Amino acid sequence: MPVVKLTVNGTRYEEEVPERLLLVDFLRERLALTGTHVGCTFEGVCGACTIHLDGEAVKSCLMLAVQADGHEITTIEGLAGDTLTxxxxxxxxxxxxxxxxxxxxxxxxxxxxxxxxxxxxxxxxxxxxxxxxxxxxxxxxxxxxxxxxxxxxxxxx
Ligand code: FES
Ligand code: FES
Structure with a gap:
């Protein structure tokens, strides 16, 4: 299985992942970051799975986890610090x-x-x-x- 190295909400991860694992599933199931939602059975229409990839909003159901290799991700859990934005x-x-x-x-x-x-x-x-x-x-x-x-x-x- 390929290994992905990425940063999520400031933490570095190095994980073996199946080639076909979606990024949204990696975030939710592997990292337990369940604030990223799935609302449209991975069709890219609802936007509930939106995250930041290198600072830009992307739909994480339209990406594979392996495509996030080397990138920096922020999820809703990482959006705010001690206070609300x-x-x-x-x-x-x-x-x-x-x-x-x-x-x-x-x-x-x-x-x-x-x-x-x-x-x-x-x-x-x-x-x-x-x-x-x-x-x-x-x-x-x-x-x-x-x-x-x-x-x-x-x-x-
Ligand atoms: S789950 Fe609906 S756009 Fe990603
Ligand atoms: S879908 Fe319920 S608040 Fe937007």
Whole structure:
């Protein structure tokens, strides 16, 4: 079996993995990082499995674990330190989740989105969310939180 060497949430791993093991399964089953969800039977449509690969949001159900060899991964467990990120805080304050199943993927996607789009319009946020399905919220509160987080991250009151 091939050996993958990678960093996940700041910890180095060196693991033997089957060639066909999906990255999402490696994270959930091997590393017990179950905050990365699976919502669409590995079709790449729901976004619940979104993580950061070298800082960029990717869907971990569309990658093999061996493709992460040599890369740095952040999962939802590694997103915050001792305090919530501005995006997480905004989600909490704006009641931007109900069941929460989609939330880790949305937070990973939108934190990358805000890094590249520090002052997004509502339209841009909605386009940025196109790869994340939420069955509960209707998106209004999610969009509101992303807009508010952008404002906070720009240092505006
Ligand atoms: S589980 Fe990866 S996009 Fe749905
Ligand atoms: S909060 Fe339930 S799917 Fe999004």
């Amino acid at each position: 501005p995006l997480q805080a905004a989600f909490r304050e704006h009641h931007s989740l109900q069941c929460g199943f989609c939330t880790p993927g949305i937070l990973m996607n939108m934190s990358d989105f805000l890094r590249e789009n520090p002052d997004p319009s509502e339209d841009e946020i909605r386009r940025g969310l196109v790869g994340n399905l939420c069955r509960c919220t209707g998106y209004v509160h999610i969009v509101r939180a992303v807009k508010d987080a952008a404002r906070r991250m720009r240092g505006e009151a």
